[in-house]
Amino acid sequence: MIQKYSIKELLKKGIFFLNQKVLVEGWIRSMRYSIFLSLNDGSTINHLQIVLSKYFKKEFLKKITIGTSIRVIGIIKKSIGKKQCIELHSTDIKIYQSVPTQIMQKSILQPKKHSIEKIREQSHLRFQTNIFGCIMRIRNNMSFSIHKYFYEKNFFYINTPIITTSDCEGAGKMFQVTSMDLNQNDIDYTKDFFKCKTYLSVSGQLEAEVAALGLGKVYTFGPVFRAENSNTSRHLSEFWMVEPEMAFFHLEENIHLAEDLIKFTIQYILDHCMDDLSFLNENIKKWNMEGEISLLEKLKYILKYPFKKISYTEVINILNQEKEKKNITFTHTIFWGMDLQSEHEQYLVNIYFKKRPLIIYNYPFCIKSFYMRVNDDGKTVKSMDILLPGIGEIIGGSQREERYEVLLTNIKNKSLDKKLLWWYLDTRRFGSVPHSGFGLGFDRFVQFMTGMKNIRDVIPFPRTPKNASF
Template identity: 55%
Template sequence: MKTYSIKTLLEGGGSFLENKVLINAWVRAFRSYRFIALNDGSTIKDLQVVVDSKFSEEFLKKITIGAALKISGLVVKSRGKEQTIEVLAEKIKIYSETSPEVLQGTILQPKRHSLEKLREQAHLRFRTKFFSAVMRIRHQLAFSVHKYFHKRGFLYVHTPIITASDAEGAGEMFRVTSLDLKKLPRNSQGQIDESQDFFGRSTHLTVSGQLEGESAAMALGKIYTFGPTFRAENSNTSRHLAEFWMIEPEVAFYELSQNMDLAEDFLKYLIGTILEHCTEDLDFLNQRFVEEQKQKPKHDRLENTLVERLEFVNRMPFIRLSYSEAIKILLASKTHKKGQFKHTVKWGMDLQSEHERYLVEKHFRAPLILFDYPVAVKAFYMRLNEDEKTVRAMDVLFPGLGEIIGGSQREERYEILLKCMKELDIDEKLLWWYLDTRRFGSAPHSGFGLGFERLVQFVTGMSNIRDVIPFPRTPKNAEF
């Protein structure tokens, strides 16, 4: 007898009628010792299994919510309205028993739980309809990332997780060491002797694979990275994680405008695949999204449903606007004139989330790409414009989220890059190899970084980034 996933059975519907099948799944509900709702994670929908009197009451009492079962039975037309088929159980094997007492206090109980409660039991939240829907969408997005780049001739490059350089220059990095913290070796100046460490120098978990990715792009043409990155920023907010995943393409011979084209096309492709392949999970999350919006103050609500928002972004051309023009719009806005922005608006400032969301949600009501930012607010590797006041940076802004992509045309001119590093007190000896790429066959090149969890957050409508990653790593939280 062949084993089928519940997704396969439900999608096949009538084609399985009068066939005997084998199912391995977990119990979502068990009504009246007669109807078992089974789910195996392949779909948000449950399969109903009908149990007849040949099974003893004593045996059926052992079947509890969350129990893992192996069931063989006959597929028949369902009498219920919720499904087209059901299975008449012929044999049931209980892989493990769980007493009702053990279930008390867990999120496996059949009732609505808060997202905070789900995070407290992160090892169990995969079993909820809500979180399993998010994870299936996350999977589809990850698969589509690789598919997109592969079809367009990009090579997937694995950049180091352990690094000696800080790509962002923020200094908020996790240290990697094999030294005994109770007996740290010291040099003659009383400082930690890092030459005795495993790598013979100070090393950290990476915040980005960009610098190494640039090196690869200068030989391979079009590359992308997709891996874990780390930031030791002590931020306990709904927007920050200490461990997250980044997608970073780098393309040789690309100017900033081409970089913007790539970012827009990439995002639309990913959103399109979700609208096409994840309809059931999206419908479920859409209902939750609508309910959540109703609970918010009127001024903070989003006008569209989750699905409408995705369809809107997918079909709308992204507006392209310089940073300087954006500042003019913000200064002329009623929100600014009434003093309703929390942060001061002036040229040279780093735009805050409230400013980004005003531009996207209130002024343009469309996805937006801002470009040509002031030198002072962007990283050292971004190409300096002719005005020497701005760099060829770009940020893609989405409704309800703000920045989803940050990128730039990279500074390919050796002398200018070296000068910028010196002005920012960046050790050129540490990044000698990065400078070297500007000495041998340097060429214009561009790239961007897409925070994968930010994308999953936007697509699923989740307000907290901790709810779109299996086990969130945040300050004082690494339990699971």
């Protein structure tokens, strides 16, 4: 029986397969001189060159067009060309489906360059494009590296519910889940499927906290949903979050873990996805940093230095000083107690700190969530955000409030319903300990790693306001 291999396997161990008969399957990406085919099966950005046998009939060869899916049996030979080390000299070809040229010309798969916006219009086909193939392979390896990181750190992977009664953050719009007829005037939710109002989750954090208080270190990695009308290049309505929670962890330990996770993932991708990164490096616009540097240089630069750490109060002082000294105009007024806007974050990380990743800690209690531990000053909480250049906030986290009475007061001060959070309050009565955690926006991280300008281009099927196509 002839062994089937992926193109990635053949190219990786090319010389090992010399003079062997093998079977490969894939899609034709290009043709040259009616003799050479470039075949790809999605396993790598690189194509395998197929040399057609002179014994194939002309009628058969006419069916071999760009986009056609085929099975090829042939002998691996050393290539004379400079672009590949091996090639496959075909002895038998089976056509699974031929694609007429006139049909191919209507799609983004025709052999010419398309804008990212044009490719997005045919999201159901973009998996077959070079650039999206690179992004998805990098996304896959990033996901694996995150699981690997936490496994090696002795974390337990848990699955938190997607359907919930709590918005976790204490603010924000959520998608409602119901089996009731919403056209009724008076809806009795006690008759609904869950006998109460339920929503799609915006975070698995609260449930992860509960698990951490019994298992020590846990993480969840899954989809979350927000119904906010944020139609920007950094927002999705359905996105993926990585949320670790650690018992006996204080804020400093939490910050260290977050930075270490980011650097571990970047290094893993540099080690395992260089072909895909190199393609993106050559085919996307240069990344500006005191002149122009490439995507690869950007990633290596992030690994080179420790992240810059600064308090929220220091940030406000810097922004005010910069505004006065350099006559900078910000759209949003700067004052202590404000929620930092994207323009402030981008100025800090891209200009003031010269594209160093930035960790901002100790935010005011008034703009943060009820579960964050209140500092001794009574005004700030043990919180932290990590900002990456060009992206902004990628991680938000905190040390959690472990004191029952303080947590109860926070819930009241934020005007939340303690009846819905009775189970969360209960965890502070049975063996509560100092604990911390954070949430990492996985899609934004993929956006940073690939250099893509729009977050819609790093997730298979983006869900955004007024768009749920495909």
